[in-house]
Amino acid sequence: MAGGGHPFRDRRDAGRRLAAALMRFKSADPVVLALPRGGVPVGHEVATALVAPLDVLIVRKIGAPGHEELGLGALVEGDPPQIVLNDEVMAAVSPSGAHLETERMRELGEMNRRRKLYRGDRALPPLAGRTVILVDDGIATGGTVRAALRGLEASGAKTVVLAVPVAPADVLAALRPLAGEVVCLETPYPFNSVGEHYQDFPQTSDEEVIALLAEHGGAGGAAS
Template sequence: MPFLNRSEAGRRLAEALRDYAGLPVVVFALPRGGLPVALEVAKVLRVPLELALVRKVGLPFYPELAMGAVIDGKTPAVIRNEGVIATNGISEDDFLACCERELEEIKRRRHLYLGDRPDKDIKGNIAIIIDDGLATGATMRAAIKGLRLRHPDRIVVAVPVSAVDVLDVVRREVDDIVCLETPAGFQAVGLHYRDFPQLTDQDVLDALTEAKAIAGGDHGER
């Protein structure tokens, strides 16, 4: 069991990201699970913490299996897992309907977590995208695609644990990648944490409040 919980994983990940201290970095968490990890990194690097509001698009009859992912924006970025879509006979209409459902959940979360605050301008910044682990990589790849449209100087992915094959795919889409553990026989992210609870909207709001205090002012401003 390499990690006690998400916060402990975040502190270990922060040590591996020390080279980014003092640089113009913005940390992006994939909520909900990536937020406790990202919060610890933001604390150590003393940088703004933002959200990448991305959702897995699961199969209609097996939501845990990702057939893609979507992130909000003026033009929502979509990642498709064509193998899963074809193998399970998912029609284009069904895929798009599932995407729309997840975009509605993203809209709800944006309103609750961020209100009417506009997206932070990250041009010239290094965007470090953090999750609690990579299983299929679909949500992370959607986050990369969406944030690329906001023209950061560089995109870095940082996770405590990942399947090796997924890490290799994601590595080709970013400028740098940091991963602490790539265990053989990877099955699920939660199996690599001793304590891996489902997080709530209130957990997210509490973490954002803590991040605002660290930033010393308005959330996300430096």
Template sequence: MEPFLNRVQAGRLLAEALRASLPDLAEHSGVIVLALPRGGVPPGLEVARALTAPLDVMLVRKLGVPGQPELAMGAITSGARVLNEDVIWHCGIRDEDLEAVASVERTELERRARRYRGDKPWPDLKDRCVILVDDGIATGATMEAAARAVREQQPAALVLAVPVAPQSTLTRFTPLVDRVVCLLTPEPFWSIGAWYRDFSQLTDEQVIAMLREADHLSREKGE
């Protein structure tokens, strides 16, 4: 398997796969793309552009194990929390340590919401076809939190779309989503970044610029 050049190329390939798999969802009113920032926004923009659908951000924060922040013990959104009980047990995480990490991440969620969305109202997802996009999935904690939060808003259909993920993680999403579209399921997986030649970190300013571009495209479509 060849790695993607960057997130933009991965998003364009993902959009092609989605366009081929969405005809049976055409009866649902209003497709909307929700990208997980920061890394999910470039592929999300390409998907939204190809499907002429609006783009918004689904704000999720990983709850990292104290001292091992890359190891997820869970994830939170503004409306849902998912915990990895196995990691919590094996690492001996105390309730107070978990809540301390969650408090820090909630603060960051609020900061990003203000920065990325301002006073823009949250879209009504009821009876819509929602496409959740990220640049990849590793453990699946953040995407699971996002999927559960979206499910509570009663979409007509929920599609999980990512360029790369391990098959074992994708299997966990079978009860949560209606469709999974993933371009690469390498074994061994290693990491998301291993499957991109350019996996540079994005800044808030880049995310905001892409969201503005998406808003501009949506206004043009409306005209």
């Protein structure tokens, strides 16, 4: 365990440890999809160890009217992008169709901006028939990861492996039916935040995302 009681020194350390637990998938010719931005340094280490392509999967939250932090669902990158709604929140809030469409268009614009920034004109690699490893730096509530997994259902992937360094056990249990397999190194209790399990947990910049993708042949160009 890293110093100070933190299981991981930083995201790269967590990625190397996660990669060791995923080596059995190397022969499956996987593709690694990281959730930006924090998942990319972790995914970089996994993709390097597995000699696999690395890309990002962009997920944008759809906020509730007057409460943007309350997620009605999310827009998940794809062809076309998938909107994944949270049935419980939708039932409680009952947003108008106009609100959903406005939010969808706004987040689609931001998704396209980030996609251009991170990937340039290159499309998301074909996932049909592939083993997809979805990576993040950790899971707290699971909302974004749940949306990503549900969005990937339409990709035609052979199997989707959810791989994270740390997450609460109860959230993992709820996500398990949405993935072919779940790999998680640490399930501490009590669980307050992802960052508390890292010794060094700075915000990942767009520039770092672009640089790491470039090492795998997938940069979109300079940040703007």
